[in-house]
Each structure stands twice: as structure tokens, then as C-alpha cells.
Amino acid sequence: MLLLPLLSLSALWGFVLNLTVGDGQSLLRANTLYQTIGVTSTDLGLQLQAERTRSVAAATTRKLTEDLGEQRARTDKAVGEFGRAAADAGDAITDDMRPTLDTLTTELARLSSIRNDLDTGNSSRLAGMNAYNQVLDALFRLYDHLVTVPDLALFQEASSLQAMGNARELIAREQALVGAALINGRLSEAEVTAVTEYVASRKFLHARGLAGLDVELRQPYEQVFSTEPFLSFSAAELSIVKTGRPPADAGAWNVSVTALADRLDKIGVTSTGVIADRAAAGATSIIVRIALAGGVGLIAVIASILISVRFGRRLAAELAGLRTAALDLAEVRLPRLVGQLRESAEVDVRQEAKPLRITGSAEITDVAGAFGSVQRTAVEAAVGQASLRQGVGQVFLNLARRKQGLLHRQLTLLDAMQRRTHDPDRLDELFRLDHLTTRMRRHAEGLIILSGAAPGRAWRKPVPVLDIVRAAVAEVEDYSRINVDAVPPAALDGAAAADLTHLVAELIENAAIYSSPETAVQVRGDQVSNGYVIEVEDRGLGLTPEEYAAINARLADPPEFDLADSDRLGLFVVARLAERHGLQVTLRASPFGGTTAIVLVPRRLVTEQDALPAAPEGAPAELPSRTSKKKPLAVVGQLHNGLPRRVRQANLPAQLSGPPEPPPKPERSPDEVRDLFSAFQRGTQRAREEADHEGDDT
Template sequence: MSALWGFVLNLTVSDGQSLLRGDTLYRTIGVTSTDLGIQLQAERERSVVAVTTRQLTEDLGEQRARTDKAVTAFQQAAVEADDSISDDMRTPLATLRAELGRLGSIRSGIDDGFSSRLTGLIEYNRVLDAMFRFYDHLTPVPDLSVYQQASSLQTMGNAREFIAREHALIRAALIDKRLTEPEASAFTEYVSSREFLHARGQAGLDVQLRQPYQQLFQSEPFLGFATMEARIIRTGAPPPDAQAWNTAVDQLTTRLDKLGAESAATLAERAASGANAIKVEIAVAGGVGLVAVLASIVISVRFGRRLAAELAGLRAAAVELSEQRLPALVDRLSNGEEVNVGKEAKPIKVSGSAEITDVAKAFGSVQRTAVHAAVGQAALRRGVGQVFLNLARRKQGLLHRQLSLLDAMQRRTHDPDQLEELFRLDHLTTRMRRHAESLIILSGAAPGRAWRKPVPVVDIVRAAVAEVEDYTRVTVAGMPGSAIDGGAAADLTHLIAELVENATIYSPPNSNVEVRGDRVSNGYTIEVEDRGLGLPAGEYAAYNALLVNPPEFDLADSDRLGLFVVAKLAERHGIKVLLRRSPFGGTTAIVLVPAALVTDQAELTAGGDDTAALPSRTRKKALAVVSSGTHAGLPRRVRQANLSSRLKDGPPPEPEPERTNERSPDEVRDMFSAFQRGTQRAREEANEEGEA
């Protein structure tokens, strides 16, 4: 309504402004230009006579003074009406001003005798032609019919100008009783232009305005004037009776001027009537339109308030659904709770228009769909987790059976080469068991391995390294004597094994991975450092965020399965894991075990006694980590590598003579037989501890 009101008001106000502009132009430029045209016509007639008689009369000087006064008034009026002058009027106005500026040179040519009678006449005609072209743009009337009639009356006035040109030329020719050939041609041209303009003007006038002109053109003054025009054209000489010519011209121009004034008055009445109609339109468009706009504003405000209240209720219900109910429902489903879909997907209750209730129903439908989808996803995740758990348990059982078979085969085998292959197969089986435990952890269950007594940290680290394929590249530094609670030892071993394996995979094959640990004020810290290429800072931040707050495992994100396992194990026991760039260019993984899980020990025994808390198989792998070399692929113990610090304080043992020759096959067979008997005895001890 506001736009429509503004559009209509703009149209009507534009018409009103056009009327005001037209009135301003008429009172300023219109009045002064009319007087200027009359003065120029009079000066032109007297100047042509002066050229013919070669006498500059006092009457000519007075006329020039009146013309100059009219020019000054016109220039002032043009400045006053500058704001009302349209763009299409400025060009003809500038042309007229330029022609008026030539009056001085025109007068000088006449006064000095350089201009002929026809030349002077033509120069004044140019000035008047510029004025009539300006008149054509001086009728800014919004009413089209009034504009057309005004243009036709302007054409009739232009025809009146050609009668004045004929009179000026013939009056001068009557003095010397002759017309030159160019003058006769010019007279013929004036007559033709006058006839054309009269015919054109009459064709555009309506019946009321055209009838007076038709009567004039059929009257005696005009017919006599036309007869004399025809005779002058035929003979090429001025009329013999000067008095008759002057009388006919005076009578004709007087009646034309009177008729033009009467027609202009009639047209002015029509324009006034149109102006009144425009004023009424402005009043209606402004007043009634304003009332309609105000009424629409009041209605819109009331409707908008009601709609805003309804939308606020709908928004509150939607916000509660999206920010409270659905997130709480998802959390309950993630925690494994059973959810009643009919109870949780309650409809959204809002009141208001039909559109608002329809939107509320649509939100309710979306809510039910979302709840069904969330319940279905939760059931799917539980099913997938159960599948993981079942498969992992079955795989774990098969691996335990496989390990038992390997133990039996090792006890029955005395061939060194076969023992080496069995040892490698045993190592692969241990790694497979860790992967099976990873599936159990991702499914949300516990692997099941635990010990009653605290386990030394160094044994946990060695056992973790022993479960890595490329364990020979791992260097375990000396660690302070501390132990970890037996309930968390297996999970910590698994966690460190994942970090160590990740370090060996993403570092050059010829580089070492260092594992070191130390007791700190708030627990025990273990660092795993590799010499790889490292990661961008953004990836470190993303991985650390995952380790601090592990999300629900995404089946599509299997590339980071090891990190998910580490995060779940760390979350279970309150262990903090942090990844950062190593000073050597690789990555350092820092594991901070909380103080609640750490137990101080005054001294850890050396040799096999420090691994007594571990089962036989884990103990065997842990012993392999401290080897510094191999014989036929088997571990070789370093003498006194794990000797107690108090024993080391005694006299240094005598150096063992270096063996220059390899062991004989019999010696190797005896060594592996002893190794087999030792592992069997350790396994039996571990089984007794588990049963206890």
C-alpha cells in the first residue's frame, strides 16, 4: 500500500509540479520573450528601411533602445526561472542567447553600409527563428490535448512571423519601387512557408479554435492580402499601391493578433480546468491514499504482533526440541538406555493461525522421524558393537587355543630352525590377540586380562614393545622403580603397544623409537618418541582433542582405529595422552598415568624376578626386548643387563672370554630345551595365579 500510494502520489505530484513549472516559465521567460519578439520585428522593419534610404533615423535608435531593454529583461527572466527550465529547453535557450549576442554585429553591418537590404533581413530572421524554436519547448503542460492545441496555436503564431517578414521586405521595396531577383525569391519562400504553417496549424486545432481562423481566411482583408502576394510573385515587383498593401497588412495582422489572444485565453481556461483536476487528484491521492496506508499500517502492526507471539511460541518449542530434548535423547541412547518412542516424540503444542499449527505439525513429524532414526541408529550401533564383541571373543578363544598349540609344538621340537619359526609365529599370534582386544575395547567391553598385584612399569613397557612387529628398533631407557596397579596393567600395556607400533610404522625403517619413563609429582609419565616427519599443528590439535574426549567410534573412520583404542583405554583409567612435535622432527607421545594407579617400590629385583608379576608368555616377550643381538633369529641375553643397583656396586665381574666360534648344533638343542622347560614352568605358575 505504501509503494502504491507513493507511486500514484508521485504521478499526480509530478503533474502538479509540471503546472507550477509551466506557470513560472510563463510569468518569466514567456512574457519577456513575447515582448522581445515584438521589439525584434519592429527593429528589423526599421533597419531594412534604413538600409534602403541610407539614413539612420532617430526612430531606429529609439527602437534599438527598446529592443535592448527587452533583451535585458529576457536574460534576467531566464536566470530567475533557471530551476524550472527542463533539460530539453536548455539547448534552444543557449542558442537563442547566442543569437541575441549577435545583435551588435548585425547593427554595425547596417550602420556601416556593409549589409544589403536582404542580408540585414536574413540576419534578423535568424534571431527570430531561434526564438520560435525556443517557443516550441515552452509549453510544459501535463494535459496532452491542451499541449497539442498549444503547439498548433504556436504554429499559427509562427505563420504570423512570416507575414511580418513579407511586410518588412515589401515596405523597403516600395521606397525604390523594385525587388531584386534574390528578394523576389525570398518573398516567394516567405509566402510558401506562411501557407504551409497556416494549413498545418489549422489541421491541429479543434473545431472551437479552428473555426475563427477559417472565418478570417475567408474574409476580405485576408483575400486582398493573398491577391497582392500572388501578384508580387507573378510580376517580381512590389505592388503599385503602397497604401493598399500597408492597409491590408495592418488589418490582417491586427485581426490575427486579436484572434491569437482570444485563442490563448480559451486554451488558458482549459489548462486551468485541467490544473484544478490535477489538484483534486493530488488531494485524493495524498489524503485518501494516506488514510489507506495508515489503516494498512495499523492492521499490519496488529497482525504482526499476533503473528510474532505465535512465532515466538513456535520458536521456543523448536529450540527446546533441538537444544534440549533431542540432545538428551541422543545421550540416553548413547549410554545404552531404552527409549519409549511414543513418550519421547510428544507433539509440539502451539496455538495460533492455521499456518502456525501446520508448521508445528511439521516439526512434530520431523521430531518423530528424528527420534525413530536416533533409536534405529542406537540399535544399529549396539548391534555392530555386539558383532564386534562376539567376533573378538571368538577370535580371542581361537588365539588362546593357537598359543596352546604353539606351546605344545615348542615343547616337542628340538630343531633350532623350527623353534625359530615357531617363535615368530608365536609373536604374530600375540599381535593378533592385541588386535582382537582392540575390537573388544571399541565395542565397549573390557578385554578381561588383569592381575592382583602391582606390575613394574618397566615390565609393562617391555611387554608392550614385545607385541610390536618391529620391536628390534625400539630402545627402552632405564626407568625409576615404580609399579602400576594390576587392574590397569593390561590396558596400559595395550595403550603403550598401540603408540609404539604407530611410532614404528610412521618413522623411517632405519631409525630408532625411544621409550622412556619417569616418576613425576602427579603420577608416572611415559614418553614414546620417533624420528618421523611429524604432523601439522592442526592435526596435533585434532588428535589431542580426540584423545581428551573420545567420540563414539565411527565405522567410516577406520584409519584412526588405533587412536580410538588409545582414547578409550585412557578414558577408562583417567590416563592423559598428549601428542606433540618432537625436537628431532618426529612425534612424541606423552602418557601420564595418574598417581592413584602408581605404587612405589623400594627396589626391583633384577633378572627374571622383576617380571614375576607377568604371565609366562608376557614375561618371555619382555625378556626378548632387552636383547642386544640374536642367534639364528632368537634373543640373546645381555649379562647383568637388569642387575640390581646394589649388586652392581660390588666388585666388577670378570669379563667373559669372547667366544670365537658359534655354538655347535648340540649346544643349540640343549639351550632351546632348557628355554622350553623354563617357559612351561612359567606358564604353569601364571595359570595358578589366574585361578587364585
């Protein structure tokens, strides 16, 4: 929050400093150019003008004088000093100035050929003069690039003075050409045209220069233009243009031109000094701006940073306190409250929804107050949801208990009817009703589990795994498809037997529902080092790896029951039962394409049990006596209250299921069937009485 304003302020300071420093750099660059190229180029221009005048005169007389040789030596010296000054300028020469400097250097290199053409007569007077003019034009173009004053008004005045200097160069050209023509008293037609161009350009440059100068700089030029030398010079110009001949009075021409040139040179020097003084004042102003933008601005930025850091630390401390309080609310207090509500503990809403104690600015306290309101609302909502869940659970529990009472009475009634019935067909129908009632009891127990309570069925003594598997198969509608493979003898804790029966029944029913009716569901068990494993395998369509992972995660850590997710009721019941007894339930892909459910019963719930001996072929099943310690039939009766005969002994190995029951044949008379069933009822009754006598409770 504080970093963005600081960055914006720093960027603004850097932008302003860059502008002012850029102006300062322009001044430094202009000063460097003036001290190097500017001084030497001015002397170079004067020497070139002097050499041009003497060279044009020598071309007219066809004589090389000693004065011309000395002038050429001075020009060569000025050229050398200019080259060294250009090298010393270095980085002060800008990219747009470099081409102009290179052009001037190229033109200066032509001086030797220009001189040779004039000396040998290969070049006419006008051609030689035009050659010198090209060199001076390149020099004046370089002058234009030397005017790099950052102040706009000062730049305009400097440009106007540059125009006046260019006009002074045209006067020098007229002086050289007309002075050479006075030697032989004639001007060629081309020379007259050249003079005419010089006059027109000079007038244009004077008008342009005067328009851009202020009163202080324009007044000296206006005074010179009203004096007799300039008027005489102008009249001579007009005469040359009209007649095409040089002035008749050579002495008057030379006097007027020399006097005018001297005055213009003095005004140029004076005006240049005025511009330099103004540039110095502008440089001082720029330096002041640099100091303000750089120094004072830097101080302001540093002060802003210090104040912001101090304010930011205080704000960070307040926010840290608010964050700590909010995290304590979100990660400690609310989870603890939810845990208490899950355990059905009494919760004081006023105590749990205490406001957050945060000190600081008004904004922070307001946010803390808002968090307090959110906290209070969340606590009230959690308490309300817990009350709603408890109410729904109580409704489930009441309905399940009532249903259990009715089912218990129905099972008792069916048991009594089975004792009185001797007709095998009616007995088979009673077995079917007994099976349906057992399934209904499992669904009622599911409601009890959803309510958070525990079913009432429990045994104090271990129950054989085989009986638990048989009872689970009996609670499944499509029990005829269930194949029970080898189940090694073992017994499980009686307190967990009913819940484990319910869990295995849910897995078997799920396997039967989600597989083809033509396929079988395999149930097998095995004793492992960590306990006892029961596997339920179907040959259905199976699930994706992501779906297996999601289901196994819910089985390992069962969530709160969602009333809207009733389609996965069996999965939730399995997860709750597994969590209650520490069982591990895992689903994975079967090699046959379906799903294999693996239930690992921990070793603390497993006890050893000897294998049941196989009865001799054709021997009747021995019913337990009142003094017998092994009561598998009684326990199975307690588990499912009348397991159908086809389930008790179908698809079980011989050593566990006992001798196979001979299928019903016409050779047995109805009296024999009634006698056998009466013996079965009497044995079952004695086993139940013995279990009740020893304290087992259902």
C-alpha cells in the first residue's frame, strides 16, 4: 500500500531530474562545443574568407603573390587546429551533428585541389570562388548545429544572429568578386548573376535576422543600416545588378565595403557577448532547477520514505496483530468449537464469540469489529447447524429405534411361525420373509449410525469370521450371486461383530448392485500379519483412478454427513463403522475389470480359532448341547435371526460349512422333513437359551 506511492514519487523525481539534468547536459555540451569547435571554426571561417579574396584576385591577375602564400599558410594552420578541436570535443558531438562535421572535413580536404586549379589556370575566377563558397557553406551549416541552447527565446535570438552572420558572409562574397572585377574592369554574365543572387540572399537574411532579434540586439544593426557606408554599398549593389558592370569608383566601393564589414563584425562580437551573458544566466537558472529538483526533491523523497517506513511499520504491526487474531479465530477457536459441537458438548455462544482485542488506528479497529461480527455470525451459524444436525440425528435415532422394535417383534413372530410350520414350501416363504426383515434391520441400523449412536447388538465373546460373513450375505437381497471362498478359521471381538457384519454387508450389496446380474461376487478372507483381511470382489465396470482415490480418502477420513448426498449413504456408513473400530477399508481395481473392496481388521480384534472338523459323509449335523463351548449355529442365529438355508451352506468350503445338505428329493416323505426341521428348531432354541444363560445380549 505504501510502496506504490513511494515508487510513483521516486519516478516523478527521477523524471523531473532527468529533464533538468538534460538541460544542464545540453549547456555543458554547448560549452564544450564552443570552447573547441566554436572558437577554432570562427578563426577558420575568417581565414577561408581572406584566402578566397586573395585567390580570386590572383586568378584575375594570373600572379601568385607572397601575401597569398602567407594567407594559405594561416588557413592550413587554422584547419589543423580545427581538426584537433573536433577530436577534443569527443562525446559532445551529437549524432545529428556528426554528418555535418564529416561533410566539412571532406570539403576542407579539397582545399589543395582548389588552390591547384586556380594556380594552374584550370579554374576560372568564378569557379574558384564557388569552390571556396562550398567550403564556407559547410562551415556555416556546422554553425547551425552549434546553437544548442535549451531556452527557446534564447535559441531564436541565437538563430537570428546566425542569419545575420550568414548575411555578413554574402557581403564578403560580393566584396571578393566585385574587388577582383575592379582589377580588369569587367564582370562576366555569370558573375553578374552570382552578384544578383548574393544581393537577394543578403537582403532576405537581414530581414529574417532582424525579425527574430529583440530590441537590444536589433537596434545596433538598424543603426548601421541607416549609415552612409551601408547606403553607399546598397547603391553600388543596385548599380551592379542593373548595369552588369563593376562600380566606376573603385576607391569609394572599397571604403564603403570595408567600413560596413568592420561595423558588422563589431556588432556580431557584441551581440555574441550578449547572447553568451544570457546563456550564462539561463545556465544559472538551469543549475538552480537542477539543485531544486535534485537536492530538494531528493530530500523530499527521503523524508517521504522515512515517514512512510515509520507509518508502514506501525500499520504492519497493527495488521500483524489483526492477522494473528484472525488466524487464531480461523485455525484454533472455530475448529475447536466445531469439534465441541461434533461431540455434542454444550457451547456458550457469548463466551466463544468474544470480540477481537485489537488496538490501533480507527480503520484497524473497524476491521477488527467487522471480524468480530463475522466471528459471532459464524459461531451462531455453527451452533445452529450443530443443533440442526443433532435434531436430525435424533429423528433418525427415534425412527430407527421404533423400527428396530417392530422388526424385533417381526423376527420373533417369524421364528414362532417357523417352529409351527411343517410344510417345506411355506417354510421357504418364511425364510424369505426372515431374510427381508434382516435387511430392513440393517437399514434401520444405518439410520442409527447416521445419528451418531451405536447399534444395540453386541457379544461379549469372540464371533467366528465365517459366521460374520454368513450373516453379511444374509443381509443382501441378491444373496444367491454371492460366492464365499475359503475363509481361514478365526474369531473377531464380539463388540465389533455386529458392526463388521453391517460393514461387510454394505460392501457386498454395493458389489452386487454395480455388477451384472449374470456375474458372481466373490467373498474371501485371509489371516495376515497385521490382522485379518476380508475381500469383496465384483466383476462390474470399475472406476477411474481419480474416483478410487476420492472414495479411499473419504473412507480414511469420513466427513460430516451431508443430507443432500444420500446416494452415497452406504459409503458413509462404511466409513463411520471403520473409523469406530479402527478398520482399514480400501477400494481398488480388480484384475477382472471390476472393484475389490479390502477390509483389514486390526490384530487387537482378532483371536485364534481352530478349524471346524469336516463331518463324515452322510452324517447328520451335530447340534450343540447345552454344555458345549462352541456355538456357531447359535451365534449365527443371533447375528441374523434365521439365516436361509441356501445362504448358510451355499458356496462354502466343506471344512467350514460342515457336511453338504442333501438336496430335496422325492425319496424323503413329508413326515421325515417335519422331523428334521423339528430337530433343527429344537437345536436352535437350545443354543439361544444357552447364549442367554451365559449373558450374551442382542
